[in-house]
Every structure is written in C-alpha cells, then in structure tokens.
Amino acid sequence: MSNPIAFIDLQAQRRRLGEPLTRAINDAVEGGQWVLGPQVAELEKLLAEFAGVKHAIACANGTDALMIVLRAWDIGPGDAVFVPAFTFAASAEVVALVGASPVFVDVLEDTYNMDPASLEAAIGQVKREGKLKPRAVMPVDLFGQPADYRAIEPIVAREKLMLLCDAAQGFGGLLDGRRSGGIGDAAATSFFPAKPLGCYGDGGAVFTNDSALDELLRSIRMHGQGIDKYENVRIGVNSRLDTIQAAILLEKLKVFPAEIDMREAVARRYNEAFRSINSIRVPHMIAGAQSTWAQYTIQVPDRAKLAADLKAKGIPTAVYYPIPLSKQKGYKHYPAAPTPVSERICDTVISLPMHPDLDAATQTTIIDAVLASVGSA
Numbered sequence: 367m368s369n370p371i372a373f374i375d376l377q378a379q380r381r382r383l384g385e386p387l388t389r390a391i392n393d394a395v396e397g398g399q400w401v402l403g404p405q406v407a408e409l410e411k412l413l414a415e416f417a418g419v420k421h422a423i424a425c426a427n428g429t430d431a432l433m434i435v436l437r438a439w440d441i442g443p444g445d446a447v448f449v450p451a452f453t454f455a456a457s458a459e460v461v462a463l464v465g466a467s468p469v470f471v472d473v474l475e476d477t478y479n480m481d482p483a484s485l486e487a488a489i490g491q492v493k494r495e496g497k498l499k500p501r502a503v504m505p506v507d508l509f510g511q512p513a514d515y516r517a518i519e520p521i522v523a524r525e526k527l528m529l530l531c532d533a534a535q536g537f538g539g540l541l542d543g544r545r546s547g548g549i550g551d552a553a554a555t556s557f558f559p560a561k562p563l564g565c566y567g568d569g570g571a572v573f574t575n576d577s578a579l580d581e582l583l584r585s586i587r588m589h590g591q592g593i594d595k596y597e598n599v600r601i602g603v604n605s606r607l608d609t610i611q612a613a614i615l616l617e618k619l620k621v622f623p624a625e626i627d628m629r630e631a632v633a634r635r636y637n638e639a640f641r642s643i644n645s646i647r648v649p650h651m652i653a654g655a656q657s658t659w660a661q662y663t664i665q666v667p668d669r670a671k672l673a674a675d676l677k678a679k680g681i682p683t684a685v686y687y688p689i690p691l692s693k694q695k696g697y698k699h700y701p702a703a704p705t706p707v708s709e710r711i712c713d714t715v716i717s718l719p720m721h722p723d724l725d726a727a728t729q730t731t732i733i734d735a736v737l738a739s740v741g742s743a
C-alpha cells in the first residue's frame with residue numbers, strides 16, 4: 367500500500383478545509399490580539415448556540431475546563447466527586463488537583479459509560495463511611511456517546527449533587543435531542559487535535575446555563591481577576607484560549623455537523639461488517655443517542671493477536687484504556703465501588719482507525735484484515 371493508513375487522518379481534513387482555514391489563521395496572526403482575541407468571543411457565542419446553552423467559556427485545554435468548574439463550585443478537601451473508573455486520567459486528575467477525592471464508579475459493559483447502579487452503590491458507600499461529603503458526579507461521554515443521563519440525572523437531583531459532564535470526547539453528540547455539552551449544571555470539552563472538534567494545539571471550553579458560574583469561570587481563567595486584570599478577587603489560574611486556535615475552531619465548527627455524519631457513516635460500515643461475528647463485540651448505542659465517534663472501539667477475546675495482525679498489514683490500532691483508574695498507581699488509594707466491568711474490558715477493548723475522511727476502500731482493507739485475524743464466524 368502506498369500511503370500508510372492513519373488512525374486519525376488530520377492532514378486529510380486539513381486538505382479538505384483548504385484555503386479558508388489558511389486565511390483564518392493568517393487573519394488571526396495579522397490581527398495582533400493573540401490571546402482571547404475577537405475570534406475567541408465569536409467562538410464562545412457560536413459554541414453556546416451549538417450546545418444549546420447560555421454560556422460557553424473558552425480556556426486552555428479540556429483538563430482546565432473541568433478543573434475550573436470544580437474550583438468555581440468550591441469543591442476541595444473532604445469532598446467526593448464520582449468519576450468512572452474507565453476513562454482518561456484527566457477526569458479524575460482534576461478532582462485530586464483541587465484537593466477533593468475521586469470516588470470510582472464502574473461502567474456498563476456495552477456502552478462503556480457510567481453505570482447508574484454502580485453510582486448509587488458508590489454514593490451509598492461514601493455516605494455510610496461518613497468521611498467524605500458527596501458533592502458532584504462527573505459522567506464521561508466516552509468514545510463519543512452521551513452517558514445515560516436519563517438514569518443519572520434523577521440520582522444527582524435526589525442526592526442534591528452537582529452534575530459536571532466530561533464531554534471531552536462526546537461534545538456534539540446527542541441524547542433525546544440534547545447536545546452533549548448542553549447537559550448538566552456544567553459540561554467541559556477538549557479541543558485537543560485528535561478530538562472530534564479539535565484545534566491545532568491545546569484548547570477547551572466550559573458550557574453552562576448558569577450566569578453566575580459563567581462570570582466566576584471568566585474570573586478564574588484569568589488569575590481570579592475582578593473588574594480589571596490587576597484586581598485579583600480570588601485565586602485563579604492562567605487558562606486562556608489562543609486567538610489562532612479559536613480561528614481554526616470557527617472554521618472547523620462550520621463543518622462539524624457534516625463531519626459527525628461522516629463519522630456515523632464510517633461507524634455504520636464497521637458495525638455492519640462486524641455485528642454478526644461472534645468473537646467481536648461492537649459498540650452499543652442507547653436509544654435516542656447519537657455518538658460523535660471519537661473512537662470506534664470493539665472488544666475481542668485476543669486483542670494482542672488482532673493488534674499484531676493489523677500492525678503487520680500497516681493498520682494502526684490503539685487501546686483506550688489498558689488499566690482502570692481505580693487500579694492505577696497514582697489513583698488506587700482513592701475510594702471505589704467494585705469495578706469488575708472496568709477491569710474486564712481493559713483487557714479486551716481495541717480501537718480501530720476512525721475519522722471523517724476514512725474512505726470506503728481503505729475501510730474495506732481494515733475490515734478484511736480484522737475478519738482475517740478473528741475468523742469470520
């Protein structure tokens with residue numbers, strides 16, 4: 367094969383976006399307001415509209431986006447935040463960074479998202495032990511699919527907790543017509559290049575309908591500023607978005623809905639090819655959900671063999687995630703509900719190339735290689 371197969375082909379997207387993207391970058395440079403310039407304000411407005419919320423607050427990355435919300439809610443030592451055990455480290459990291467305790471919750475075997483029954487168990491456990499105060503729940507829209515908010519929201523409301531949605535992978539997905547990003551007391555996303563809506567560096571945003579929170583977040587992202595830059599009314603951080611990244615995101619946002627459809631078409635082709643194969647578990651969508659397909663992740667009994675067979679044919683794969691956070695060295699001292707599903711799927715999950723520009727011929731090559739490896743029975 368002449369060109370190597372990409373896991374995520376951002377150069378193909380770059381070519382497709384063409385001259386307008388180059389112009390947008392150039393204008394941002396020539397404009398001279400390189401940090402939080404006018405493109406950032408424009409982006410915040412359009413992102414809020416897209417998510418269906420009142421406010422979007424751009425910041426330096428998705429990790430900060432989660433962290434500044436926890437700071438704004440004054441979550442800290444003695445507080446518990448319920449986080450899935452099967453997610454990227456940033457989800458739990460921010461909880462630990464503000465001095466609070468992540469409490470790990472198991473996920474569902476078929477969607478990879480937070481298991482509401484395990485959340486109930488974890489909340490009960492924390493209340494019984496009486497050492498930590500339950501404050502917030504942080505479901506993750508893993509691999510692009512919104513978590514089961516229909517089941518999670520009533521638990522959060524009954525327990526009088528805050529709901530912070532980690533939409534770093536799922537921003538733009540839908541559940542019952544609600545956008546991931548527009549669900550929860552606040553939601554956070556990442557614009558890391560490989561994300562479904564990514565820039566050419568780091569970036570992130572918070573979404574909320576709460577105008578007081580919006581104001582607080584704008585202060586926190588700028589060193590706790592008051593009415594001007596040199597009045598510091600609280601302890602904040604430096605978490606601003608570069609204008610050049612906003613300019614790139616404005617161009618990418620225009621094509622984002624079409625790209626979600628393109629990703630959906632790729633996922634459908636994989637699903638159709640693999641659904642009837644006994645040794646492959648395809649991703650399951652809950653009713654009323656649309657994924658952004660940040661990853662296309664299957665489960666197979668012999669992952670190492672599949673990865674090696676595909677690698678031999680020049681096809682990249684990735685393992686998200688090999689170890690549950692509840693078992694990671696940096697996190698295993700934090701409380702956790704039993705996490706048998708997270709532990710099991712960490713041994714079987716494998717993600718295949720997924721991006722909007724994956725053409726049918728290349729995808730057929732990938733599908734044939736997977737079927738040849740696992741046996742097409």
Ligand SMILES: Cc1ncc(COP(=O)(O)O)c(C=O)c1O
Binds near residue numbers: 454
């Ligand atoms: C689930 C999840 N949460 C948070 C983050 C953090 O985003 P960032 O890399 O922009 O800090 C990521 C991105 O890698 C993620 O996948």
